[in-house]
Amino acid sequence: MATQQRWLTAPPSAHTVRVRLIKDLGLMSIPSALFIEPVAEGHEVFNGPDMAYLIENENLGKKAVFDLGVRKDWWNLPPKVRDSLAFCVGVKVDKDVPDVLKESGVPLDAIDDVIWSHSHLDHRGDVSLFPPNTTLNYGKEMVVMKPEITGNEEAVFLSSDFAGRHNNEIDFSKSTLKIGGFRALDFYDDGSFYLLDTPGHDHGHLSALARTTSSKAGHGKDTFILLAGDACHFCGVLRPNCSQPFPHPHLPDSAIGVSDVENAESLLRRHPKYQQSPLAAAGLVEEARVNPWYGIAAGQLSTFLDPELGQSTASTIKDAFDEAENVFVALCHDLSLLAEDSGKPVLPTLNDAPQRDLNGWYENGWKDKLYWTWVSQLGKEDTNGSIQMREPLVTGFWMNGKKYEKAQEVFDKALKE
Numbered sequence: 001m002a003t004q005q006r007w008l009t010a011p012p013s014a015h016t017v018r019v020r021l022i023k024d025l026g027l028m029s030i031p032s033a034l035f036i037e038p039v040a041e042g043h044e045v046f047n048g049p050d051m052a053y054l055i056e057n058e059n060l061g062k063k064a065v066f067d068l069g070v071r072k073d074w075w076n077l078p079p080k081v082r083d084s085l086a087f088c089v090g091v092k093v094d095k096d097v098p099d100v101l102k103e104s105g106v107p108l109d110a111i112d113d114v115i116w117s118h119s120h121l122d123h124r125g126d127v128s129l130f131p132p133n134t135t136l137n138y139g140k141e142m143v144v145m146k147p148e149i150t151g152n153e154e155a156v157f158l159s160s161d162f163a164g165r166h167n168n169e170i171d172f173s174k175s176t177l178k179i180g181g182f183r184a185l186d187f188y189d190d191g192s193f194y195l196l197d198t199p200g201h202d203h204g205h206l207s208a209l210a211r212t213t214s215s216k217a218g219h220g221k222d223t224f225i226l227l228a229g230d231a232c233h234f235c236g237v238l239r240p241n242c243s244q245p246f247p248h249p250h251l252p253d254s255a256i257g258v259s260d261v262e263n264a265e266s267l268l269r270r271h272p273k274y275q276q277s278p279l280a281a282a283g284l285v286e287e288a289r290v291n292p293w294y295g296i297a298a299g300q301l302s303t304f305l306d307p308e309l310g311q312s313t314a315s316t317i318k319d320a321f322d323e324a325e326n327v328f329v330a331l332c333h334d335l336s337l338l339a340e341d342s343g344k345p346v347l348p349t350l351n352d353a354p355q356r357d358l359n360g361w362y363e364n365g366w367k368d369k370l371y372w373t374w375v376s377q378l379g380k381e382d383t384n385g386s387i388q389m390r391e392p393l394v395t396g397f398w399m400n401g402k403k404y405e406k407a408q409e410v411f412d413k414a415l416k417e
């Protein structure tokens, strides 16, 4: 991959954390207009799997989980929150993080910290399933949504989300450290794992930067994984870009999951920014090759608290992290993280391979393999030149293995039980 080293700077450290991907935490098919704009024909539905990460600092003997997915009994969320699920095309949650940890031989009392990227229901899970020794960490700006502030009527959280454990409010105003343009805190005080202030999507939205290899530890170079939460939801908000222009004349052979995608040149002519530009009339596609496919949703349906700030955050993630060859950017709902190569998953998961981690992503070329996989989510052009919509991966609302057409039916059923 022809890339140039961008301006990410993190202080040197010989310490790393192991990063393991946790999958199968629920699947939601949602109108794309909640996250991105302008929504391209064929991409009206966003297929979002939910993911979390097990972080392990072996040196300190500490473990943390970054994000928790959707709670399995999502119908028991406060009405104000759960009612928003009615917007979805489909919701299905088969497992939660505690299930996967236990199945993988990681006892819950080994988890020192749960870190929420933000307050949304598809990230907060059910913390009450963890023992009292597990600390809950979240951005300080989130306190305005705690039950004692909102009261019952307007509740966003259940009191069980915070009760009986240490609540650590992450306060970036105390930090003088900046990484990639974002305010940062050194979570373990050893340079292995930083929390970054990545605002815009929600009150106190934060990301995490994990050092996966270290030149000081003899690994050859420093590499990182950015756990970006919902700073943005789709790789097309970061790509293409100046360091990695849209491939010409075809997608690279190394790209996974793009075998049924039309040729790169005709796909590029569907770039929304190109289509809206006078360049289209002139037939000039060069501009489109170096500009991200989408922006952050700013319309009525946007899930961003401050879309302008969210766009600024996403653009900085693009510049400082996604364009850097030594950083793997992992968005929470990125379907490409689950892509398969000849029937085998590219990335190992805690679910299927508990002993394997993501730390070798650079030497394994996983960023190269998955960098363009997102284009497979754009609708496919058929032989008549019409764009066929990508089908939702889940339809209907699933409760205890049974499908309901409407979310309200699930809420009504839960009330009767």
Ligand SMILES: [Zn+2]
Pocket (backbone or CB within 6 Å): 120, 122, 123, 230, 332, 333
């Ligand atoms: Zn989310």
